[in-house]
Amino acid sequence: MGSSIALGFSLLLDYISILLKENWKLRLAHENDIPALEKLISLSVRGLQASHYSIAQMDTALGSVFGVDRQLIRDGTYFIVELNGELIGCGGWSKRKTLFGSDHHTTRDDAELDPITDAARIRAFFVHPDHARRGIGRAILEACEKAICDAGFTAIELAATLTGVPFYAAFGYIPGEKSDVPLAKGLSLQIVRMTKDLSEVQRRGQMR
Ligand SMILES: CC(C)(COP(=O)(O)OP(=O)(O)OC[C@H]1O[C@@H](n2cnc3c(N)ncnc32)[C@H](O)[C@@H]1OP(=O)(O)O)[C@@H](O)C(=O)NCCC(=O)NCCS
Numbered sequence: 154m155g156s157s158i159a160l161g162f163s164l165l166l167d168y169i170s171i172l173l174k175e176n177w178k179l180r181l182a183h184e185n186d187i188p189a190l191e192k193l194i195s196l197s198v199r200g201l202q203a204s205h206y207s208i209a210q211m212d213t214a215l216g217s218v219f220g221v222d223r224q225l226i227r228d229g230t231y232f233i234v235e236l237n238g239e240l241i242g243c244g245g246w247s248k249r250k251t252l253f254g255s256d257h258h259t260t261r262d263d264a265e266l267d268p269i270t271d272a273a274r275i276r277a278f279f280v281h282p283d284h285a286r287r288g289i290g291r292a293i294l295e296a297c298e299k300a301i302c303d304a305g306f307t308a309i310e311l312a313a314t315l316t317g318v319p320f321y322a323a324f325g326y327i328p329g330e331k332s333d334v335p336l337a338k339g340l341s342l343q344i345v346r347m348t349k350d351l352s353e354v355q356r357r358g359q360m361r
Contacts, residue, residue: 179292182231182243189240190221190233193279200282205315206342213336220255224263225276230300232293242289244278246297248304253277253312253334253344272308272348273301278317290320298351307352312344321347 182190198211198219206214224247225231231245250262252274266273275297280289301309313321318328326347333341 176236177241177289177292178235179232179296180235181229182226182233182245184223184226186233186240187221187223187226190243193240193243193281194219194221194277196281197279201280201285202314202316209338210336210340210342213338213340214334214342216255217258217336218254218334218342219277219279220257222251222254222277223256224249224251230297231277232296234289234293236284241281241284242279242293244290244293244297245276246301246309247274247276248306249274251276252310266306268305268307271306272310273304273306275309275311275321278320291324294321294324302351302355307350307355309349309351311347313347314342314344318345318347325349 195215198215202211211219222231222245225245228248230247232243233240234242248266248268250264250266251258251260253276254261255277275294278290278293298309309326311317311321311326313326313328322328326349329346329348331343331345333343335341
């Protein structure tokens with residue numbers, strides 16, 4: 154009896170999850186999404202990073218390391234996912250040198266990368282904690298990788314939070330060196346450089 158109730162409940166959850174997935178809408182972000190993006194990023198950081206970073210680290214990193222990068226929106230390389238008009242995920246890619254950080258981060262370099270010699274960047278992925286592990290990150294990452302291939306890049310580089318490492322690793326990104334990003338108040342935030350070589354993926358695609 155108990156197990157059939159549990160099975161029924163689990164099927165109901167699967168059904169709800171399918172319904173939610175069907176209602177997602179992935180689109181490019183616009184400047185007028187910025188207030189909602191700022192709210193989402195804060196919720197995502199506080200809700201999903203708490204097992205890796207302290208409250209002080211998250212508070213201090215919000216607005217500098219974690220935040221909106223308007224350059225990505227202007228470039229048309231930043232995606233959002235909406236559910237019934239609510240913003241529940243965001244993330245993008247970049248053809249510019251800056252590896253991470255919001256508009257307000259101190260070390261920015263907006264110079265353009267060369268697709269032949271440089272790796273494109275994956276940037277600023279944040280999912281609403283109520284919608285984590287439902288494939289939203291995956292949907293945005295797949296859209297970014299397609300756009301990166303279309304732009305002629307054959308490699309990708311990113312700076313992952315400790316929370317992001319298993320997510321990117323699930324899609325073939327290889328972890329490299331760890332580093333500590335200096336924050337205000339003498340704090341720092343550990344991040345991990347991760348890379349993916351797309352040339353093999355593209356070669357297999359052309360052979361099909
Ligand atoms: C990282 C993040 C964007 C992932 O988004 P998501 O929508 O929950 O990820 P998905 O549901 O698409 O996950 C796809 C796969 O990645 C892996 N994965 C994702 N989150 C994981 C976790 N916390 N632990 C282990 N594996 C994970 C799994 O293999 C997962 O597939 P599964 O759920 O079928 O097992 C989300 O956790 C987040 O917003 N974190 C807070 C902000 C942050 O740190 N962003 C990273 C910036 S570099």
